[in-house]
Amino acid sequence: MKPINRNFVIKFSLPIIFIVLLFLFEGCASRINNVMRSWEGHHYSELLMKWGPPSAVYDDGLGGRILVYTYARQWTSSGQIKTRTTGHATIWDNMIWGSAQSYTQYNPPKHYGYTAWRMFRIDSSGFIYAWSWKGL
Secondary structure, eight states, X not given: OOOOOHHHHHHHHHHHHHHHHHHHHHHHHHHHHHHHHTTTTSBHHHHXXXXXXXXXXXXXXXXXXXXXXXXXXXXXXXXXXXEEEEEEEEEETTEEEEEEEEEEEEEOOOXXXXXXXEEEEEOTTSBEEEEEEEOO
């Protein structure tokens, strides 16, 4: 049986992984679009009852308002410890002589994050007529 070429596997698995991630992202984006779209035509008081007070409110310059909800998305990667040991041994006169040396490298946990935005445009009568979002 012929062994599998590692470069061949990497060459053809990366595009497949990319396509799967693209479909997953598309599914998340579609879900958020559906949630945001469902608020069109509703009075902003209904949104306040469901989502609570917005993070910020701005005048839109047309007599309406823009309600902005922000969410901090944060996560922490785990720390990693890698130890590498090198050495050698010599057998001489039924004795084993040798030495070894170990090196340990510690990478501390890293903190990551971004802000997700959900924005609703409210007309002068208090009804939601447009929306936008950024960040999952």
